[in-house]
Amino acid sequence: MPEGHSIHRLSRAFDELFGGTPLAASSPQGRFAAGAALLDGLPLTAAEAYGKQLFLGFGGTPTGPERWLRVHLGLYGAWTFTGTDSFAGPHAIGAPRRRIGEADTAVAGDTGSVDDDGRFVPPAPRGAVRLRLVGRDGCADLTGPSACEVVTGPEKREVIAKLGPDPLRKDTGAAAEFAARIRARRVAAGALLMDQTVAAGVGNIFRAESLFLCGVNPYRPGRDVTDGEARELWTTLARLMRRGVRTGTINSTGRKTVPFFVYHRAGEPCLRCGTPVREALMQARRLFWCPGCQP
Numbered sequence: 001m002p003e004g005h006s007i008h009r010l011s012r013a014f015d016e017l018f019g020g021t022p023l024a025a026s027s028p029q030g031r032f033a034a035g036a037a038l039l040d041g042l043p044l045t046a047a048e049a050y051g052k053q054l055f056l057g058f059g060g061t062p063t064g065p066e067r068w069l070r071v072h073l074g075l076y077g078a079w080t081f082t083g084t085d086s087f088a089g090p091h092a093i094g095a096p097r098r099r100i101g102e103a104d105t106a107v108a109g110d111t112g113s114v115d116d117d118g119r120f121v122p123p124a125p126r127g128a129v130r131l132r133l134v135g136r137d138g139c140a141d142l143t144g145p146s147a148c149e150v151v152t153g154p155e156k157r158e159v160i161a162k163l164g165p166d167p168l169r170k171d172t173g174a175a176a177e178f179a180a181r182i183r184a185r186r187v188a189a190g191a192l193l194m195d196q197t198v199a200a201g202v203g204n205i206f207r208a209e210s211l212f213l214c215g216v217n218p219y220r221p222g223r224d225v226t227d228g229e230a231r232e233l234w235t236t237l238a239r240l241m242r243r244g245v246r247t248g249t250i251n252s253t254g255r256k257t258v259p260f261f262v263y264h265r266a267g268e269p270c271l272r273c274g275t276p277v278r279e280a281l282m283q284a285r286r287l288f289w290c291p292g293c294q295p
Contacts, residue, residue, distance in 0.1 A: 001052070001073070001074060001075050001203060002052065002073050002077075002093065002094050002203075003052070003201060003202065003203035003204075003205060003206055003241075003244070003250070004049070004051055004052055004166060004167070004168055004200065004201020004202065004203070004206075004241055005168065005201070005241045005242075005244030005245045005250070006093050006094070006244075007049040007051070007052055007053070007054050007073075007201065008049040008168050008201075008241075008245050009093060009245055009248060010047075010049065010054055010079060010093050011047040011048055011049040011054060011055075012047070012245075013079075013081065013093070014044060014047040014056060014140070015044075015047040017081065017083075017087060017135070017137075017138060017140075018044045018047075018133065018135050018140070019044055019045075019047065020043055020044065020045070021043055021044065021135050021136065022041055022042060022043045022135075023039070023040075023041075023042065023043070023044055023058075023133045023134060023135050024040060024041065024132075024133070024134040024135075025037075025039040025040040025041075025042075025131065025132070025133055025134075026040070026131075026132050026134075027129075027130060027131055027132070028125040028129040028132055029125075029128045029129050029130050031130055032130050032131050032148055035069075035131070035148070035149060035150045036131055036132075038067060038150050039058050039067070039069060039133075039150065042058040042059040042066065042067075043058065043059065044056060044057070044058060044133075045057050045058065045059060045060055045061060045062050045065045046062050046065050046068075049166075049168070049201075050159075050160050050163060050166050050169065050200060050201075051163050051164075051166050051196055051199075051200025051201035052072060052073070052196065052200070052201055052203075053070060053071075053072055053159060053160070053163070053200075054070070054071045054072075054073075055068050055069070055070055055071075055156055056068065056069040056071070057069075064153070065153070067150050067151070067152065068150065068151050068152070068153065068155075068156045069131075069148070069149075069150055069151075070147060070148070070149050070150075070151050070156065070159065071142065071145050071147065071148050072145060072146050072147035072148075073094045073144075073145050073146065074144075074145060074146025074147070075146070076144035076146075077094050077142070077143065077144045077145035077146060078092050078093065078094025078142075078143050078144060079092065079093050079094055079140055079141070079142055080092040080126070080140070080141045080143070081138060081139070081140050081141075082122065082123060082138060082139055082141075083120055083137050083138020083139065084114055084120055084137045084138060086137055087120070087137045087138035094144075119136055120134070120135070120136060120137050120138055120139070122134055122138075122139040125141060126141070127143050128143060128144070129141045129142065129143055130142045130143060130144070130145060130148055131148060162197065163196055163197060163200040164177070164178065164181055164195070164196060164197050164198045164199045164200050165177050165178050165199060165200065166199075166200040166201050167199065167201065167202070167234065167237040167238040167241050168201060168238065168241050168242065168245065174234070175231050175234045175235070176231075178198065178199055178230065178231075178233075178234045179227050179230035179231050179234065181197070181198045181199075182198060182222045182225055182230045182233070183222055183223055183225060183227065183230060184222070184223070185198075185221070185222040185223060186221045186222065186223055187221065187222055188218060188219050188220065188221060188222070188282065189211065189216055189217070189218055189219075189220050189221070189222050189225055190207060190211060190218025190219065190282050190287055190289075191282055191283050192222045193206075193207040193210070193211070193233075194207055194283065194285065199234075199237065201241065202237060204263070204285055204286065205250050205260070205263050206237055206240055206241060206250070207287075208260070208261075208262050208263040208287065208288045208289065209240060209250075209252040209260060209261055209262065209263055210233055210236045210237045210240060211233070211289065211294060212261045212262045212289060212290060212293060212294060213236050213252065213261070214229060214232050214233050214236055215293055215294055216229055216233065216294060217289065217294045217295060218282065218287055218289050218294070240252055253271065258271065261290070262277045262288040262289055262290055263288050264288065265277045265288065266278065266279035266288060267279075270290040270292055270293060272290070272292075272293055273290065273292040273293055274292070275290055275291055275292030275293070277289070277290055278290070278291055
C-alpha cells in the first residue's frame, strides 16, 4: 500500500499537470460511470493529500470546489500518467511497485498521440481503468482503488476528522496531538503507528525505520512511551516522509546500496550495533526491529 509521501506526490502531480484546466472524465471499466459524469468537463481547482487519502477538487474555486473526488489506493490501486513531451513524461504511482521503497515507476507501452489541432489523444485503456481524466496534454488513469467516490466539502471534512495528524502537513499542535494519541493507549507502539487514527499516512516502512531511529521497541505499550520519545518519533516521521516526497522513494540510511536500517533486513547485522535484525508478524503485517538498539 502506498505510504503518505506517495499520495502527497500525487497531489502535487495533479496540481502541476492539470491544475485550473477542464478535464474529460470517463470510466472505461464502467464501474464509476455515474461518478465520472459528475466530474466531466469541470476544471481541477484543488489537489490535496491527507495521509493516504487523495482529494481532487473540481469546479468552484480553489478554496471552495464544487465537488471532491476522494481516492484511497489501498493495496492494489495506482494512478498512471501518460502524455506529450510537455506533460513531464509517463510514470505511475501506486501498485504494482517494482522495487521496495515505493519509487515511481516508468510505464511501458502506448503513450498516446497528438491530433492535427495539437490535442493529446490518449492510448487505449490498459487493464480495468476505473477512472480516466484527460486534459489537453495528457491523461491520468486510476486502476484498482479501494475507495473512489465523489463527495461534498462537508463529507470530505468528515473523512479527515476520523484520521490522526499527518506528518507532512504543517498543522499547529500536530506533534502534541500525536504524542497524546500514542500515550493514551495500551496497544503496542508498532501497532499504533500503523493506525491511521493515530498518524495518517504512516505505513510499514516508515513504522520500522522511525521506531529504530528513535530506539523504541515496537512491542512497548503506547502508554509507556514518554512524551519526549513520542515527539521524537513525530519529528523523525516528518523528516523521513518529507525526504520521500522530494525523492519519490524511501531511504532512511542515505545509502544507495542499503536504504533501510531494519526494514526487510531480517537476519542481517544491524548497521549500528551488529545484532541480527528480527522479524515477526504484528497484526498480519511484517515487523522488523533490532533487539540491540530497540531493547
